[in-house]
Amino acid sequence: xxxxxxxxxxxxxxxxxxxxxxxxxxxxxxxxxxxxxxxxxxxxxxxxxxxxxxxxxxxxxxxxxxxxxxxxxxxxx
Amino acid sequence: xxxxxxxxxxxxxxxxxxxxxxxxxxxxxxxxxxxxxxxxxxxxxxxxxxxxxxxxxxxxxxxxxxxxxxxxxxxxxxxxxxxxxxxxxxxxxxxxxxxxxxxxxxxxxxxxxxxxxxxxxxxxxxxxxxxxxxxxxxxxx
Numbered sequence: 001x002x003x004x005x006x007x008x009x010x011x012x013x014x015x016x017x018x019x020x021x022x023x024x025x026x027x028x029x030x031x032x033x034x035x036x037x038x039x040x041x042x043x044x045x046x047x048x049x050x051x052x053x054x055x056x057x058x059x060x061x062x063x064x065x066x067x068x069x070x071x072x073x074x075x076x077x
Numbered sequence: 078x079x080x081x082x083x084x085x086x087x088x089x090x091x092x093x094x095x096x097x098x099x100x101x102x103x104x105x106x107x108x109x110x111x112x113x114x115x116x117x118x119x120x121x122x123x124x125x126x127x128x129x130x131x132x133x134x135x136x137x138x139x140x141x142x143x144x145x146x147x148x149x150x151x152x153x154x155x156x157x158x159x160x161x162x163x164x165x166x167x168x169x170x171x172x173x174x175x176x177x178x179x180x181x182x183x184x185x186x187x188x189x190x191x192x193x194x195x196x197x198x199x200x201x202x203x204x205x206x207x208x209x210x211x212x213x214x215x216x217x218x
Binding site: 006008009010013046050053067069071072073074075076077 | 113130131132133135136139162174194197198199200201202203204205216217218
């Protein structure tokens with residue numbers, strides 16, 4: 001089971017990645033803990049999360065092939 | 078790449094092409110346009126020479142369709158909404174955003190264009206990094 005995690009904006013520098021894959025994470029909460037373990041500085045940054053391109057604010061189970069994105073505040077326009 | 082994104086600045090020829098399009102009904106009496114350019118903002122002794130835009134491309138289409146639907150629902154006289162946003166490097170003075178709204182009459186065209194720009198700023202998954210004349214770069218939020 002593997003999920004794809006995308007990082008955008010300043011988070012690409014904090015994590016050193018734009019894409020990273022995580023295995024054996026059954027929920028967004030689990031994923032959050034794994035990401036914080038890998039990149040402790042991420043807790044100092046504001047971001048929202050999307051799951052399969054839908055913004056999500058509550059915890060959710062994850063399935064194989066899901067795409068999660070860590071989205072800093074938008075700055076378009 | 079999404080049809081709503083362009084790599085580099087939005088070129089004036091594309092803008093001319095978009096606003097010249099008319100359909101068979103010719104029932105749009107008004108076109109309201111917003112053009113966003115990169116501004117040479119100052120930060121202390123330095124100034125912005127370019128902005129580097131990045132986007133969550135797979136999400137752009139969904140968000141822009143939702144913006145268009147919200148605008149057309151609110152302004153019943155609107156016939157079409159066009160949005161083009163840059164990705165990559167856009168230098169100071171160049172165009173990074175183009176919005177055009179056609180409507181039967183000017184009031185809805187102007188108000189819908191304004192709402193479209195505000196929704197883009199609020200909802201479009203785009204990020205920007207300012208490049209300064211001293212070669213430093215800062216993520217802008």
